[in-house]
Amino acid sequence: MIRIEPRQAPSRLMTLGIPVLSAVVALALAAIPLAFAGAGIATAYQEMFKGIFGSVFAFTEMLTRATPLIFTGLAAALAFRARLWNIGAEGQLYLGAMAAVAVGAGAVDAPGFVLIPLVILFGCAAGAVGMAVPTVLKSRFGADEVVTTLLLNFVILIFLQMMLEGPLKDPMGLGWPQSPPILDQGMLPPLMDRMRVHSGFIIALVAAGVAQFMLVRSVWGFKLRAVGENAAAARHAGIRVNRSMMSVALVSGALAGMAGVSEVAGLKGYLTADLSPGFGYTGIVVAMLAGLSPAGVVVSALFIASVFVGADSMSRAMGVSSYLADLVVSMSLICVLIGGFTARYRITRVKPLRGEGA
């Protein structure tokens, strides 16, 4: 008979080591389908590695890909810490992007030091509103936010398509459903010449640092953790649970909105309905891999971005499907979840008692 019992206290080594070990195991497991696809495993992983660290361009591409993932990862991590299940980062990302082009693409003509903050402010606000709605529905009517945030993603996507065919449509866009470009001075400045990596990455790092600091050191973070870990006790201790939920909802939505701002005002310049290849959903994986720690989100976003970018270049070089990247990401998530379980519980074998079966 096998018995599962909780460990007294998971050791520090385990909490740090398990995500790393999980990533390694996931990469090892991914070798199996790779072999089936007919590629040499060693060369495949070599190509993957080259695709990430092989050149300055490759590396900056990886950072560019990690930028929105840090934002959506933080959005998920903070909300999940308060047991507020925000599955709607994808929609909030698009709300942020729409607000960014609505303000930045000519509606306001101002110098960059005014316009850039304005674009960011409106983008974050739009994302925050996007998360405030399901949170109100949750605290007022008990509507499950998993369902409402998830379904709102599709509502927002359809709204986006409507806007791109209407008010936000670029008159110079040759009929394509795309927005006019953000004014040059409204774009987030690039970090390096001829590379796509932009200052949104720096903002993402700062956001992660601030989130980590606030979570651990501020009263706001204290309340958020208390509400997430035991809402009944938090309420009994005088914490306004709904108020705390709403504040974390606004921050979470704003961060997801910022992912949209960063993509549209940092990278693409204009908005289309395929701005995000699921950054909002991948952010959930990023947050889970990071154990819902804001600092960890940076690491896990870099890891997942590496897997995606690396697998892209591997598939180009080896002729295997780039879906392999999705496979590695999903497998690392599964490995981390199993790993997290073993960190919290001990699995022991128990000798069956004699005299059974009376």
Added chain:
Amino acid sequence: MTQQKILSLNGLSKRFGSVIANDAVSLELHKGEVLALLGENGAGKTTLMNMLFGHYMPDEGSVDVADEEGNLRPLALGHPQAALQAGIGMVHQHFTLAENLNALDNIVLGSEPLRMLRRDRAGARAKIERIMAHTGLTAHLDVPVGKMSVGERQRVEILKALYRDVRILVLDEPTAVLTPQEADTLFSNIGAMTREGLSVIFISHKLREVLAFSHQIAVLRHGVKVGEIATADANERVIARMMVGADTQETPREAMEPGKPVLKLENISVVGRSKRDTLENVSLTVRRHEILGIAGVSGNGQSALAGLISGLTRPSGGSIVVDHIGITEHHPQTMIREGVGRIPEDRHHDGIVGAMSVAENMVIERLDDPEVQSRGLLKHDAISANADRLAADYDVRGPGVNARARLLSGGNIQKMILARVFEQNPKLILANQPTRGLDMGAAAEVARRLLEARARGAGIVLISEDLDEVLSLADRVMVIHDGELIEANTRDREKIGLMMAGEMA
């Protein structure tokens, strides 16, 4: 009823850490007998039955059950399956039915081998109908359980046990959820079943029904069997004395003149979802230097009263005044601000955030305090220093103040909560079951701290199901029954015991 012995518990003991839940309890049950197991909450009734069912492994003692031929054989302990095979069935206080399935499926569920592909529903239905005819228990077999009344659900639970051919049936507080009429029906069904040879152990704390429907009464108190008596020889007086105990251990306390009122409830009503969180037109006054003890059997409105004073529950009518200030916004924050210290009943669920540190839990009620934070940022050093000091003063032992609070033992969690509450010098203290589940040392510490707070000038509301505790600590006793509060005006435990049972208004 014959004298054929069917079950024998021999000296069962169970300890949880330093708390003794059962101390060498022995019981005997005969064929066709109804044995009532009587005792206050926390007396150890449920622990005893859980050992019989293999949910807990006893530290000492053994169980013998009669087989089909009537020969007593030892039961393998620690194995629920063994208890089931020996013909023991239990109906829990909280039903274990699948609400979306109909009664027939619920009854059969789990008794069919998994590998059988076809189900013999007609055979099952015939068997259940036969049982219903014999016992008088009736239930609509094709109606989903979710649509049934509580009484009917309970009959389904009992049928479920009988369907498994049990010879010994344990009912855990079966009437707690029933109307008096439903309870009467249940008892006449039990009568029919025992005439068929079934034996019943019946857990309760209601004197009247125990006297009316059992053959034998065993009383547990503080984990010890304090008496056993044939129902024919018993009366309410005798039983009440057994339940609440005759011994009084007086905690040394000085007489004090009560001061100004610190809490006034006037005509307070609370509309709850069930009896346990309902209050009807309750009024009380607590003064400085006074401990008001609220005695009562659990589920009679204590949760509503505690919720009200904690700030968690909103009254539907009436007024609350804490030290001259009328409470209009019902939130724990308001009560904390007005100087109300709260010791919650369920310390693990409401008292601590287990995943956060002991130090953080010690300041969780005063996050606005400039000692704890400045401009929204926590003062970590001050929080740690506060925790170190409180841990020393209140003797909170464990893996340290930076360890997660859930790693502390129950007694130390309670000491941590005491530290948090008493350090704020509250004007009014709500202590809800403050010693439940604690060992003697920790319980004595709680009592000492409460008396200390009283000496300092606090008013205290002590809600407890342990009449000993109420009598040893309280200056004044009120009894809560069915959502109503009655001034006891006596310290006679028999009279209070009867009031708790609702026998005297």
